[in-house]
Amino acid sequence: MHQATHTLVVATKGRGLVEITAEVRHWVAAQRIATGLLTLYCRHTSASLLIQENADPDVQKDLVAFFEDIAPETRAYVHDTEGPDDMPAHIRAALTQTSLSIPIISGAPALGAWQGIYLFEHRRSPHRREVVMHLVGE
Amino acid sequence: MHQATHTLVVATKGRGLVEITAEVRHWVAAQRIATGLLTLYCRHTSASLLIQENADPDVQKDLVAFFEDIAPETRAYVHDTEGPDDMPAHIRAALTQTSLSIPIISGAPALGAWQGIYLFEHRRSPHRREVVMHLVGE
Amino acid sequence: MHQATHTLVVATKGRGLVEITAEVRHWVAAQRIATGLLTLYCRHTSASLLIQENADPDVQKDLVAFFEDIAPETRAYVHDTEGPDDMPAHIRAALTQTSLSIPIISGAPALGAWQGIYLFEHRRSPHRREVVMHLVGE
Numbered sequence: 001m002h003q004a005t006h007t008l009v010v011a012t013k014g015r016g017l018v019e020i021t022a023e024v025r026h027w028v029a030a031q032r033i034a035t036g037l038l039t040l041y042c043r044h045t046s047a048s049l050l051i052q053e054n055a056d057p058d059v060q061k062d063l064v065a066f067f068e069d070i071a072p073e074t075r076a077y078v079h080d081t082e083g084p085d086d087m088p089a090h091i092r093a094a095l096t097q098t099s100l101s102i103p104i105i106s107g108a109p110a111l112g113a114w115q116g117i118y119l120f121e122h123r124r125s126p127h128r129r130e131v132v133m134h135l136v137g138e
Numbered sequence: 139m140h141q142a143t144h145t146l147v148v149a150t151k152g153r154g155l156v157e158i159t160a161e162v163r164h165w166v167a168a169q170r171i172a173t174g175l176l177t178l179y180c181r182h183t184s185a186s187l188l189i190q191e192n193a194d195p196d197v198q199k200d201l202v203a204f205f206e207d208i209a210p211e212t213r214a215y216v217h218d219t220e221g222p223d224d225m226p227a228h229i230r231a232a233l234t235q236t237s238l239s240i241p242i243i244s245g246a247p248a249l250g251a252w253q254g255i256y257l258f259e260h261r262r263s264p265h266r267r268e269v270v271m272h273l274v275g276e
Numbered sequence: 277m278h279q280a281t282h283t284l285v286v287a288t289k290g291r292g293l294v295e296i297t298a299e300v301r302h303w304v305a306a307q308r309i310a311t312g313l314l315t316l317y318c319r320h321t322s323a324s325l326l327i328q329e330n331a332d333p334d335v336q337k338d339l340v341a342f343f344e345d346i347a348p349e350t351r352a353y354v355h356d357t358e359g360p361d362d363m364p365a366h367i368r369a370a371l372t373q374t375s376l377s378i379p380i381i382s383g384a385p386a387l388g389a390w391q392g393i394y395l396f397e398h399r400r401s402p403h404r405r406e407v408v409m410h411l412v413g414e
Contacts, residue, residue: 001139001140001141001277003312003413003414005311005379035141036272036274037177037272037313039313039379041377041378041379041386043386043388043389044388044391045328045329045388050232051183051236051237052183052228052232053183056217056219058215058216059217059225059228061216061217062217062225062229063228063232066209066213066229070208071342077334077338078338079334079335081332087335087338090328090338091338091342094326094339094371094372095232095233095371095372096232096233097235098373098376099377099378101237101377102179102237103272105270110179110181110270111181112180112181112182112268113181114182115182115183115236132379132386133379134312136274136313136413137274139277139278139279139412173279174279174410174412175410175412190321190369191321194355194357196353196354196355197355199354200363200366201367201370203354204347208346233370233371238374239315239317239377240317240375241281241315241408241410248317248319248408250318250319250320250321250406251319252321253319274412275279275412276279
């Protein structure tokens with residue numbers, strides 16, 4: 001058994017989902033681990049991770065709209081020193097994932113046919129986000 | 139240290155929680171790993187995983203009702219090509235878990251006394267769902 | 277490669293977030309694992325885990341208020357045998373995390389600069405909560 005780690009840097013364009021499936025698959029394939037466990041970890045509290053449908057881009061629009069509605073910028077927040085979009089971003093991150101673990105079978109993440117891996121940017125402006133990947137297996 | 143993987147196939151009866159604790163425990167016990175890490179991964183974007191109370195079945199009714207209300211079918215979604223229950227299902231899956239990791243202590247998952255492992259079906263009609271299990275330890 | 281496990285007991289003061297970052301870091305450091313994977317698991321269904329901002333305490337106030345509003349005690353629940361704050365607690369736990377996995381890099385959890393690890397108590401009264409930690413690596 002052995003391990004590998006790598007930090008993926010993801011440039012976001014402001015609020016929305018950025019698919020990282022190809023980058024993740026590429027790095028996993030290069031580690032030559034047939035069976036194992038992949039963990040993705042988002043090092044931020046105003047961005048998060050999400051497994052979602054990768055077929056119809058409209059799904060992403062509806063997801064973004066839903067999270068905007070459920071934790072709106074217009075809500076009265078105590079924390080507002082980092083801008084009106086910061087506290088809603090923390091809530092939306094809390095409602096989704098900071099870490100994701102995906103088994104590796106036959107050298108690849110065991111994603112379902114319609115599953116993509118996304119970084120979900122919750123701030124309005126573009127950011128540079130870090131996703132730490134850890135792989136253990138043989 | 140060694141690993142094991144297995145795919146659990148779960149037949150759902152439409153919207154609701156299906157407890158899979160017994161199946162998971164049974165498979166883990168057969169691997170004869172005393173200390174380790176169990177990861178469950180749901181290969182779908184309209185079903186998800188959840189650890190919840192296994193004592194009072196009414197908890198499940200309230201959970202289902204809550205998720206129906208928070209992401210109702212009556213909301214205006216852009217994505218509607220797969221039926222009115224599809225986009226709400228994606229949102230409900232985003233709000234719960236695609237992966238769960240549970241330490242193995244003394245050969246069994248370290249679940250709390252009142253914890254059960256559930257597959258949460260978010261579509262109206264019955265589906266066949268796949269949960270990939272990965273175990274590493276010794 | 278080797279493993280270690282430990283159960284952290286967290287005393288809560290009722291509803292709110294309790295930071296456990298220092299305890300987790302301390303235990304991880306003592307295991308002398310340079311590269312690995314840390315998993316935290318909450319053995320309860322009315323408390324949960326959350327990675328959140330550790331800079332401004334107001335973020336915690338807004339998070340608590342948000343989860344009180346989204347799953348209020350005043351909602352009509354079928355399950356009410358354990359008090360009016362129990363079913364909302366189950367829902368708030370379902371919306372956050374039961375397990376968290378964090379890569380270990382250079383002997384420490386790969387947390388971002390502003391990330392803290394929190395136990396989120398969802399019941400009104402103080403509780404004694406167990407968080408199982410599992411570490412694998414070398």
